Amino acid sequence: MTSARQEFRAMWAADRRANAAYPKSRVVLRWFRAAQRWRATSGPLGRLMFLAVGGSYKVVTEGFMGIELPVSTTVGPGLRLRHGVGLVVNPASRIGAGVMLRHGVTLGNRRAADDCPVIEDGVELGVGVVVIGAVTVGAGARIGPNAVVHRDVPAGAVVLSPESVVRS
Template sequence: MTAPDARQAFRIAWAADRRANGSYPKSRFVMRWFRLAQRWKAGRGPLSRLMFIMVGGSYKLVTEGFMGIELPVSTPVGPGLRLRHGVGVVVNPASRIGANVMLRQGVTLGNRRTSDDCPIIEDDVEIGVGAVVIGAVTVGAGARIGPNAVVFKDVPAGAVVMSPLSEIRA
């Protein structure tokens, strides 16, 4: 089986995002715009470049400047990303986000020492309100990060991280 082209990858991801954000119209709007910008960025040729400048530029201006959602188009994000409220979400472009991940308001995924030592968030992870995940850490599949937790160590799959002590329970 061959890898999906940009258009097909967009359709697959957008369908999953639409289902994941079914009752959140703002999140559906942001994720559709995000996927469109990613689709045009992945394309080739002058039309794709022009469309990316228009779609990607307007996406960045509106989501970062007016909505307070910093989810760069260059960030690899699996299908089915759930944005809950979205305000104050900051994602470093070097972070990687798996499929079916939930980001709530005030979440930060960022670097710690260098510009590219960012988190890897595996599939089916939920990150609570105000949580901060920094550095080159991996949050394992199915893990839950509680509200206001600060994570700077690897989190095993299925674990729960609670605040304020960032206690890890496997």
């Protein structure tokens, strides 16, 4: 069984490699992973550290940077953030490994609080993409800029905007 610290290090290493040319993304994701690590650590020290790290992460990223990526969101290793501004992710969304999120992306619920998207491994989401509701975007899919996705996308598919045309 891996500890929260080991998991943090593995996730952060993958994020660091995926964002080698993007220093802002590296800072945001290191902070995100550190907050996740302290959230997973039990005991008074874990709670205190989460309050400090998670609180400062939330204030700075949401308040000043316009990046709403909650610490409670399940995110696989190697997340690639491109610019990040205007990013809104519902905490109940699930994001796989090696996913790219560009600025203006929204992953949100449709009817209930947990009615959120599942983004599988290797998916690329273009600028301004909105994925809404309990949909699955299959592994390796590419979603074009400003597309609105409200139904499942098969693995490897390309979704074009503005009318969400799906090509398999």
